[in-house]
Amino acid sequence: MQCPRDAVALIEERHEGIEVDHCPSCNGRWLDHHELDELEARAAPDENQRRATIVYARRESELACPVCGKLMWAFNYRAYDLELDTCEDEHGFWVDAGEEGRIRDVMEERVRGLNRAASAEQAWGEFLRGAGGRSMWDQIGGFFRGRRR
Ligand SMILES: [Zn+2]
Numbered sequence: 001m002q003c004p005r006d007a008v009a010l011i012e013e014r015h016e017g018i019e020v021d022h023c024p025s026c027n028g029r030w031l032d033h034h035e036l037d038e039l040e041a042r043a044a045p046d047e048n049q050r051r052a053t054i055v056y057a058r059r060e061s062e063l064a065c066p067v068c069g070k071l072m073w074a075f076n077y078r079a080y081d082l083e084l085d086t087c088e089d090e091h092g093f094w095v096d097a098g099e100e101g102r103i104r105d106v107m108e109e110r111v112r113g114l115n116r117a118a119s120a121e122q123a124w125g126e127f128l129r130g131a132g133g134r135s136m137w138d139q140i141g142g143f144f145r146g147r148r149r
């Protein structure tokens with residue numbers, strides 16, 4: 001793939017499990033569409049809510065998609081004031097140098113949010129199981145099993 005800004009060949013990189021194609025010349029980065037979409041899906045499981053909030057200030061970009069060569073759309077990503085270019089055929093996202101650190105901040109912030117949600121869920125589950133590690137139903141089941149013996 002070639003950089004949409006300067007046509008230099010992009011170099012594949014991995015950032016914490018996310019595949020990114022990096023331009024060694026302008027330091028821009030290309031993200032596969034599904035990578036960002038997967039993060040979005042986990043952060044906001046309601047598809048309609050997600051689609052409604054992900055994009056605003058959409059306008060025509062001067063950059064062509066490195067996958068299909070079509071002119072891309074520029075847009076702002078959520079409330080983070082992050083400017084991205086994307087292909088309408090969902091080939092990916094272009095992130096200019098300087099924006100890249102911020103998109104990683106956004107992702108890390110969202111992943112931290114997910115971890116918080118997961119640990120809250122775990123704490124709730126532990127609470128429901130009770131301090132003895134047995135649920136009410138285990139205790140009732142044990143009671144009846146005990147009576148039958
Ligand atoms: Zn470049």
Ligand SMILES: [Zn+2]
Nearest residue numbers: 065068087091
């Ligand atoms: Zn495309």
